[in-house]
Amino acid sequence: MxxxxxxxxxxxxxxxxxxxLAPPAHASSSxxxxxxxxxxxxxxxxxxxxxxxxxxxxxxxxxxxxxxxxxxxxxxxxxxxxxxxxxxxxxxxxxxxxxxxxxxxxxxxxxxxxxxxxxxxxxxxxxxxxxxxxxxxxxxxxxxxxxxxxxxxxxxxxxxxxxxxxxxxxxxxxxxxxxxxxxxxxxxxxxxxxxxxxxxxxxxxxxxxxxxxxxxxxxxxxxxxxxxxxxxxxxxxxxxxxxxxxxxxxxxxxxxxxxxxxxxxxxxxxxxxxxxxxxxxxxxxxxxxxxxxxxxxxxxxxxxxxxxxxxxxxxxxxxxxxxxxxxxxxxxATADTETRYLEEPKRSMSHWQPTGGMSEEPAPGWGYSIDAGTGTTAHSGTILASGALTQFLDLPTSVSLPLVNRDRAGVWAGPEYPDGATVSGTPSVELEVTPTAEETSLFFYLYATTAYGTGELLTHKPYSLRDATPGEPTTVEVDLQSVVRDVAPGHHLSLVVDTDDPRYTGDSERGERVEISSPEDGSAALTVPLG
The missing domain is CATH 3.40.50.1820 (Alpha/Beta hydrolase fold, catalytic domain)
Known part of the structure; x- marks a missing residue:
């Protein structure tokens, strides 16, 4: 460990x-x-x-x-x-x-x-x-x-x-x-x-x-x-x-x-x-x-x-x-679903680090390689503490998306919701990955993000490849954890995929790499349930 x-x-x-939770004093009652x-x-x-x-x-x-x-x-x-x-x-x-x-x-x-x-x-x-x-x-x-x-x-x-x-x-x-x-x-x-x-x-x-x-x-x-x-x-x-x-x-x-x-x-x-x-x-x-x-x-x-x-x-x-x-x-609980196709992460005037868009049309035929075995500022929080902070203080686990290291993570940003939206159900992600090792762990995070790049974690999920063939692409389909959460007007969804999270024991090692891609005969996508 x-x-x-x-x-x-x-x-x-x-x-x-x-x-x-230790036993309280005995109550006095007949x-x-x-x-x-x-x-x-x-x-x-x-x-x-x-x-x-x-x-x-x-x-x-x-x-x-x-x-x-x-x-x-x-x-x-x-x-x-x-x-x-x-x-x-x-x-x-x-x-x-x-x-x-x-x-x-x-x-x-x-x-x-x-x-x-x-x-x-x-x-x-x-x-x-x-x-x-x-x-x-x-x-x-x-x-x-x-x-x-x-x-x-x-x-x-x-x-x-x-x-x-x-x-x-x-x-x-x-x-x-x-x-x-x-x-x-x-x-x-x-x-x-x-x-x-x-x-x-x-x-x-x-x-x-x-x-x-x-x-x-x-x-x-x-x-x-x-x-x-x-x-x-x-x-x-x-x-x-x-x-x-x-x-x-x-x-x-x-x-x-x-x-x-x-x-x-x-x-x-x-x-x-x-x-x-x-x-x-x-x-x-x-x-x-x-x-x-x-x-x-x-x-x-x-x-x-x-x-x-x-x-x-x-x-x-x-x-x-x-x-x-x-x-x-x-x-x-899910009134509609929205499929957003993941585009190739690139630098742009609005993103000084490579960031992919989320489009309404399939975007096949790209690949983006990241270093494995080292985490980023994106993480799932700490058990008992993180969820309680959301419940009692409305302080969900958050991240500054511009500070997520793009050498170690793929990051995608969707369009703004002018009138807001409600994520209601079980979001899912489908993409293709090509590891350099037989065993690799991936961590998926979905954020509700402000125009300034501050993301509040909506849901997440780990996924580990076992007995993979190094250099051979594998399709990964992941259901994230179920949630009902409002996305404020003017905010958008962001997806981060990296290879390490303190909550879990991952199997990615330093020195390894993972290519995240959208295949020619398909397309990487995020499916969002909306309420």
Whole structure:
């Protein structure tokens, strides 16, 4: 690994995360109790149980805690759900973390068996209604909830916030290691938990540059591979996710949502991993938790609260003061698409460094070569921090396009939008690349740019070529991360492609080169979804 500076940053982030999410002081309430629940294989799980003050039976909510967090972090939300909404709530710390027994199994079969065991315990030891059972959680808890809904048909409703559906796409997007995410998860897990054999093997091989064990364990731990079981069990599923999630990239959520055949709802909003719903876990006012409560109220308690009559796709524009927009389905969020063909980067009166245009007509037959293995001022930001800055302060990751080194990157600028525009959906890029090495990583950045060249990052995506033939052109098609973001009047879109980004472990080495080209029999292009 060649990211020592970033590793230190991840370490500080993990320490801050572990400190912020450490168990709060025990709440004093006669109806809140701290329990030890037998999980699968005689593993004891630390839990809190909150019982409503009204007579039962009560609909049951089971809340697995997030990675490296304790069940008592849900004290506020659990109390609110119990006292204000009448749920029997059981929140528990997944195996291997804090004072729960066993070892961390990364949402494996042991974890879904634990979730079912917690349901069993609640039905045997509380006045929970066996006919109305829901599960929900943030991050790790979201993943466990979705996976349990595939294996346990008793789960009637699920709320998954900042979770994943495809573990490989999260940790190894387009065959590129999501370095900051992997390092943060590993360090946080080691600080607060006891890694199991699966996690230890994956970690040790990863440290040696071998990701195969991660890829082997990913399918079993991905709800996307269990979509048929989930559809067969028919739980009502609500997905909530931030656009800028640095650990579990957002685009997997709409893809999974479209495959669901159950009652479903999807909320995408500004923020980074877990930040849109974090304060709601403490019982504070929060739009995601408010909608989640309405979701459970309708599907578990039968309340006619109107949520079933609303458009199920709820998208908030990716800015601090962004407005919510609603659609009947994910494709409807894109009203139109605009294809811009990439022209050969050249110097001009308006661009002192070589910059390509974006035209309405194909522009085939050019090539532009860049140095590989060295980054530019274009980058995707830092996980947890960058998305949170967009959410709370409207400060997206930015760059001065004139300062992006054209020896190390290709840069293209589109025409201005006189009346503004809204990028709404999943942008994509298609071009041809010719590397001088068998393995090369590329990083794609799409910016909303002012007339002075200041670009605000809209979306990005890594892409790595594996076993390429040096000197032989390869067509690359990349879907960028999904987003809804307004482009101000007079601004334009800019595309940057380089070969290094601090968030990822790339495979481009110094001394190598990559030619970006538009083939004679095709044309390099950016496709933009517009709302």
């Amino acid at each position: 060649r990211r020592t500076g970033t590793t230190a940053g991840c370490a500080l982030s993990a320490l801050a995360l572990a400190t912020a 109806s809140l109790t701290f329990e030890t629940i037998p999980g699968s294989g005689d593993v004891e799980l630390s839990a809190i149980s909150v019982t409503p003050e009204t007579d039962g039976p009560h609909p049951l909510l089971v809340l697995p805690a997030a990675w490296s967090t304790h069940a008592s972090w849900f004290t506020g939300a659990a109390s609110k759900l119990a006292y204000e909404s009448g749920y029997q709530v059981v929140a528990y710390t997944p195996r291997g973390f804090y004072d729960s027994g066993g070892e961390v199994e990364v949402a494996g079969p042991e974890d879904t068996a634990d979730a079912s065991a917690v349901i069993d315990w609640a039905l045997d030891n509380t006045d929970a209604d066996p006919e109305t059972i829901g599960m929900g959680g943030i991050s790790y808890g979201a993943g466990i909830s979705l996976l349990t809904s595939a294996s346990d048909e008793r789960v009637d409703a699920v709320g998954a916030m900042s979770g994943w559906t495809d573990l490989e796409a999260s940790l190894y997007p387009n065959e590129t290691i999501n370095f900051q995410a992997v390092e943060l998860l590993l360090l946080a897990g080691e600080l607060t938990g006891t890694p199991g054999e699966t996690l230890e093997e994956a970690r040790d091989h990863y440290r040696e540059g071998d990701v195969e064990p991660v890829l082997e364990m990913a399918p079993e731990r991905s709800a996307a591979t269990k979509i048929d079981q989930i559809n067969a069990n028919d739980p009502a599923v609500m997905l909530a996710h931030p656009y800028n999630d640095g650990i579990f990239p957002v685009e997997q959520i709409p893809e999974f949502y479209e495959e669901l055949e159950t009652d479903k709802r999807m909320m995408l909003s500004p923020g980074d991993h877990s930040t849109p719903e974090l304060f709601g876990a403490a019982g504070l006012p929060n739009p995601v938790w408010e909608d989640l409560t309405r979701w459970f109220d309708h599907h578990l308690k039968g309340e006619d609260n109107g949520i079933d009559a609303e458009d199920p796709v709820q998208l908030r524009e990716n800015s601090k003061n962004g407005e919510w927009r609603t659609y009947p389905d994910w494709p409807s």
